[in-house]
Amino acid sequence: MKAFVEGAEVSLETAAAAAARVLEQARQPVIAGLATDSAGARAAILLAERLHGAYDHMASDILLRDIDVLRQAGRLLTTPNDVRLRADCLLLIGPKLLNIWPGLADRLALAASPRLSEAKARKIFWLGPGRGEAAEIGAAEITATPAALPLALAGLRAAVLERRIRINGALAQKLTELAETLRAAHFGAILWSAESIDRLAIEMVQGLATDLNQKTRFTTLPLDSGKNVSGVVQTSGWMTGFPVRTGFGRGYPEHDTWRFNATRMIESDEADAALWISAYGDEAPQWKRQVPMIALARPQTRFPYAPRVRFEVGAPGQDHDAVEYARDIATFTLARASAPSDAPRVADILALIEQNLTKGYEAC
């Protein structure tokens, strides 16, 4: 694994010193991408604080859609294992869930009956799947386009509460039947992802689950995006009290989903240096303005313009052991390296950069 300054290969130490110069000469640096394990996220947040900078994640638009509904309305939720073992009635919402989580059917043992339930069979419905998706897992399909989903969900809520449905025709009939089945469930779960449904639909899903709990038990399973996205949010949560899009301009954390959007900060000339972190895949930044960039990325990454300093890093759980959020268990686990190498970890490089900073307080 290698490090480069202005395209020329140098030692890690030289690159770290150069990166430190770029970051501390900036008026307002921003850490972006942030696709890394929890140790990497922790190091990045500490570095952002020391630089009085901000940090954001490449998947913020999706994960904040989810979090915004959470902090607006709250949530009912459970884990994949709980759905696997106890849910006798599943309702999937919106398209692409099998693309978002290819191993879904296996992990939830959809073909089997729930082991820890008195219900002997599992009923599976899919409202608004993509073409052919429902058949793939043997779910009963109720067609709805993504745009029509909030209305269909509203209709379903009305049917669950035995109120009049403001929808006509075959869909109304199907929703009424579905409502009856959901109400008869022993312990049901609604599966959804912020990647494929919008804010309004997420709110409707939560409202539906709440309504169903008046008579029976229902919960929801938000499908995790993988690649430690949730782990970064969790780490940010305990370190600062906030999710990503948090800044330290005043020396303490402030969270603002608009102000600390990294791409916006860079395009609007607010941020004058960027630290891009992408250890899981080959994602490159989306911004157009050629702000000086430090990159911690996989070797194969293709950048829209040349980073001032570039470090090749290992992949968490592949090149090195990593604590990350595992969607199979909906919490953290230690993932042992599947193909150990001496490729550096994001946390180690960030520590090296921090050691090369000359201003800011002494880290204790």
Add this chain to the structure above:
Amino acid sequence: MLIRLAGGRVVDPANGRDGVGDIWIRGDRIVAPAEGEIPDAVYDVSGKIVMAGAIEIHSHIASGTVNTARLLLPENHRAHRPRPEETPLATAGWSTFETGCRYAMMGFTTLVEPAVPPHYALHSHLELADIPIVDKANLMALGDDDYLLSLLQKGASGTQIADYVGAMLAASKALGVKSINPGGSIAFQNNVRTFDYDDVVPEYGVTSRRIVEALQQAVVDLGIPHPLHLHINNLGVAGNVETALKVIGSAGNKPLHLAHLQFYSYGKEGKRGFSSAAAQLAEAVNAAPSALTIDVGQVMFRQTVTISLDVIRQFAAVPMAKPRKSVIFDGEINGSGVVPYLYKSDNYYNAVQWAAGLELFLLIKDPMRVFFTTDHPNGAPYTTYPDLFALLLSRDARARWLADLPKEAVEMTTLPSIEREYSLSEIATMTRVAPAKLLGLKDRGHLSPGALADVAVYNDDPDRAQMFRFAHLVFKDGDLVVRDGRVTHYRYGRTLAVQPSYDAATDRRLAKYYDDLYGLSRDMFKVPADAIARDYRFEEVACGQ
């Protein structure tokens, strides 16, 4: 490094000491006076009060549920006034960093997070690892886990149950065992909305009582110093004093710790059918064997958020949420709920709760058996501790608060008639000596030679809240970490855990169980010692026999 704390009033009830004298520290330990040696540092603490570092036994500070509350309630952070400090992230709202700093500023040097289901142990340890300065530990929550309930259903032996508990503790690296409305999470998944001590868990045919008895015995059999830490059924419900009395009556001579008893001290008197039965409950505690201990879970009037694995109770509280949002989590091994709440002094029910907590503190006679908690953040955030100390120390202070409360609420309690005022020595017993004993931490809670040099020095300020809010000096392991109420620097403490012995065949059985039921390796749920490499050291707390 030899340090002399000269001329302070040393309040060290473990040694029967309350008088002016010196404390000597060498390295990380308290030592006998090193007469004839010149100390490297002398602190003149004349006129100050010197105690061992305080120990927190029950505060929700490091878990997935706590983090959910942080993400649910970004507005709560604004209540924290930013105070620039020269340590990383020290001004980060109610973050882990703030937790370590604020507790240290009050003279606390050891903290216990009490509610971690075994599948979420690593998350808790990741948060504990980011709490600076203090030592820390967590308790593992059992009682809604299929494996245990299946053992009970099959009539497994006490040894088999102890082996299972031992194996789960070893994998989770916890200090002890907690159980929360045992069986309640599974009952709730089966659409049960209230769950009593003698109710049967659907599908398993065992009662909550049976789960408690089994875990209580397993903790004894494994020699775990900390007794079973129990959150009983019917929390917060009018008339629930009957549940608490029933549990106390059946605890026998085996050690048992009842968490946040204030939330179970309610009668049904008065025209609202809600009264304090704390006096009756205190009487029962006084009469019970000394192996029964309790903590209070005091309510203080302010905005907070309730965080609990008692999902039945939390679901019932959803309509009372303020602000109106909440999180209800089911989960495969224990549910939980996060419900924000505003305790108001002009609210009848909240006023009764506040008074009932103080009645427990003041009417339970032995400060070795009643523990200082607000069940942070359920009754109030831990940052209200200084005000609570002041209330225990002064009847006048209580009278001033009482004057502001609804009269009809005050009439439903005995608080105005209670004259007792805690002495500083009793405060030190309750917050130092007793917790060290309860958790099995032999070298803490006192200032004898050989003890860990965790020391808090307070100004003898007549404003006792101010005194306890900002310690004059705090030493952790002999290292000065707080001066004049400000954290001077970070250091990272140890994580305390028990390592009980159990039949190794249990791990093989559990591996097979996880493969079969979850289709996953049990290893995914373990906390490997090397998972958090930096600054994170486990220290074993010895189990007895």
